[in-house]
Amino acid sequence: MNMAIAPHIRPAHELLQRWGVVVAFAILFAVSTAKQGAEFLNPENFRAMLNSNAPVGVLAVGMTLVIISAGIDLSVGSMVVLAAAVGVTAMNALIASGTSELSAVLLGASITIACGTAAGMVNGVLIVYGKIAPFVATLGGLAAFRSMSLAIADAGEIRAQSATLFSALGRGGIPLPYLENAAGKQLTLSYSTVIFFALAIAAQWILSRARFGRYLIAIGANETAARYAGLPIASVRLRVYALMGLFAGIAALIQSSRMNSVSTSQLGLGSELDAIAAVVIGGTSLRGGAGRVWGTVVGVLILAMITNILTISGVSPYWQGAVKGGVIVLAVLVQRPSNH
Amino acid sequence: MLRAHSVTVEFPGVRALDRVSLDFRAGEIHAIIGENGAGKSTLMQVLSGAIPATEGSVMRGGVPLRLNHPSDARRAGIAMVHQEINLIETLSVADNIALGHESVRFGGLIIDAQRQHDRAREVLGALGAKIDPSQLASSLSIAQAQFVEIAKCIASEARVLILDEPTAVLGARDAERLLALMVQMRMDGRAVLFVSHHLDEVVAIADRVSVLRDGEVVQSFERGTNGALTDVAGARVDEGVLARAMVGRELGSIYPPITLETDDHASCRCEPAIELVDFGAHGRSRGINLAVGAGEIVGIAGLVGSGRTETAEAIVGLRERVGTVRVGGVAVRFSNVRAAMKAGIAYVSEDRKGRGVHTTLSTIENIVLPSLDASTRFAGAWIDRAQQDAVAAKWIQTFGIRCPVPQRALSSLSGGNQQKVALARWLETKPRVLIVDEPTRGVDVGAKSEIYSILANLARGGLACLVISSELPELIGISHRLVVMRHGTTAGELSSAQLRAHGADEHIMRLASGVASDKDQTS
């Protein structure tokens, strides 16, 4: 072992494995620009794209942490609809009982988030204490949580009884100085986008700088070794599923407030797949033990741009799933470890 | 038969092998020795196709072999037992042994389970291992798993056998059986290569010894016509000479002086640091009464399967237990390792790769993992990286851990260096009671003596230490007192004086195997 450091050049496949997601993003960006030009580069377009993908982005960020712990949560879409249904129903009841609109909205919002967290804790308890595999436990949640929300509204839609206040969160934003759209209206950075990025930053920080994140990685990498190292496995796993529930509650709040209603048969349908896809495209392995939140964020943007391009180019929505599926498989192929 | 021709292997930041040229002949046992991180495993892995050579080649009969994958090597008749166990836990022993060359019928449609079972039993029988081929690999002890690995290698009928530290996890008897088998392989005309830190084995069976240091072959020895291992000048070579050749300097006694204050301890044993009363691991051991005082090192000897590891695991809450544990005089019951750790008890597992370390985490992260709380601020929200790096640097320095890039995954460290990390992460928790299970597994002689002196120093500072080991010289060398286990319970105890008396090793072996003699009954 000569200590003289041999110059080490990373082989191409290793570089691709690490930065492939950024390259893919750049390519899609270039393609979009070429195809749509100014229309794509228009800030209003970005605002809309980010805004509509923020809820699934929030889910994907939480999912990244779950997957790093070598778990999975298939119930996120159903947690979203349940939390939204319970929250809006509660808010309507409060308004009907004469509570002031402001306190009803605030309470309803809190209940939405609390309900998501509670659902996540149910998953966590089943997995940690019931010793049920995460895939199975949350598959149960996928069915049960949606069915509960269908029962609440008779499979119909729940309209929020707050006229404008409730929808302010989902539709409003922070005004951006100097940026105006074509009609001369000032652009805003929607609250949902702000929440998405704030949560992503928080999660990345948990992962790289907090003890909880280090424990998640260690447990995901080798649970037996983590047990022998004296890590609090039960509480860490419980907390990561509760946290996922919390994120689902936040996503639910964004969604229901934007629509000012909850469609119990449609809301959150299939979001678990979009969230997992974004995580995988972002370079986090389903094997657990390693991962990155920033990759997931890029993954969300990649999926958003693909949908955007396909829609603009007039590709039938029926075919869009096939394209997305292809992209996911390609991402995994490129990023899989070179040996094994 | 096989030749390494100017093989160079470079890893990020380190040249693991530097133009190594060696010949491996049929009918010869060739031992490779060297310090931890010298490049032994790397060389073995190049020969078996697991790692590509950066430069140079592996040749047979003057033709370079294309070894891009272990399956290429297998086709070329080269089989290897790796330093770490790589069984598939969810498959049976027989399936593991047949892996890669299954007996199939109908063109692969059906696996001939009976044939595989019979073949596995035959090979395991030849090894003298009492292992049921239909048992799941996950239920094997480390030593049994090692035998299955060796059986896998032998079953492949390879002409070149490569064994990387095959005896590191075996007890004395199992090791002897394996060595005998290797000698038999040589007589069958196969080429046998092995790596070992047990220099006595090397002196006993190697026909040729090559010493690696920093990736280069620095010395070679050969068995002369008189049957003794000799150097180029024809002088006789013993373990001391080999050790010197490895580390490049004179090594004194590798065991620290035992401060015979044990008799004082005997008198102050009124307040032991840890006390086991009628203790055992549920279904595995029972009726163990043992007290370890602060400052005392107590060895635990016993054959593989005598319940030593299980008992230790029951103490720290990894297994269901029976009986009582008292720490500082108070009865305690730990439900997990964390609780035991908080009470100042640490356990270092014998299964380094599977339980002792996290191979995908960095060296730094590994060292601070159990004691991470000490490097965090704001209730865990912030890991103080400077602090964490300082802790890691301290241990890398103390143990002389060779790791070119501490931020890289631990799997980039050599086996012996990973073992030092496994110890360091628990020493960093500053335990009052330390239970170490095979603490020097795969560690070179120099580093062994370093570990012994660290343990002795800690004991002098008041640590109570339980050492489980299959290496008798080690146990005798460092223990103040020794307990022998057999069939899940204590079979006897040796005092400090008895340990240092002549014939202590035989005494221990008799107790461990249950062959009683008059002398034992009186002791």
Ligand SMILES: Nc1ncnc2c1ncn2[C@@H]1O[C@H](COP(=O)(O)OP(=O)(O)OP(=O)(O)O)[C@@H](O)[C@H]1O
């Ligand atoms: N995958 C890897 N990536 C980077 N460096 C590596 C890798 N594998 C080994 N090394 C480095 O190569 C050197 C030689 O390692 P090797 O495993 O061959 O040592 P060894 O002689 O077998 O030691 P031990 O006695 O501890 O098993 C070490 O410095 C090690 O850190």
Ligand SMILES: [Mg+2]
């Ligand atoms: Mg090695």
